[in-house]
Amino acid sequence: DAGVIQSPRHEVTEMGQEVTLRCKPISGHDYLFWYRQTMMRGLELLIYFNNNVPIDDSGMPEDRFSAKMPNASFSTLKIQPSEPRDSAVYFCASSFGQLAKNIQYFGAGTRLSVL
């Protein structure tokens, strides 16, 4: 398996632009997580899905952030409009919940810079 695949790897955009981050989880995994990592705040859970359904989005910073999972093999995290404080590395992770007790496998991350 190729692991969790995220795209793009790097994104540089200007304040006010829409940004869409993409994630393909490991096939067969039923949980998908979106994280944001910064030096100041560490690794923060933004939202997670179970069987394509959002379970907890309490970590989503504000209404500018939205996430979707239209099917088991694809998820997006959208920021509209983007702001400089959104600059961070965004990780997607997936796991197979019941048997593996939520061992999460992370993608390589998307490094977002908002100018």
Next chain:
Amino acid sequence: EDKVVQSPLSLVVHEGDTVTLNCSYEVTNFRSLLWYKQEKKAPTFLFMLTSSGIEKKSGRLSSILDKKELFSILNITATQTGDSAVYLCAVVDNAGKSTFGDGTTLTVKP
């Protein structure tokens, strides 16, 4: 709100030293505790702990969980420069939600 506290925040040792990293937690409906190693890229899985007192080992790394006192430790013996990384501790609740600590940055000098 679930909480994970790791200590120390950073640690500098020399090759061959033994280190102990600490993770304490507060979580409602505990399911498991996980340790990850993060070098320059994404976190990679090290250990999953669900039961108290059972040590998990992988080479020079080992970890144990105390569910009564709500903490876990990660030991690394005979450290090498390749062990330099951020070590993350996470707890997972029964709903599958995970909470990460801030990590311990380990630097191993030659």
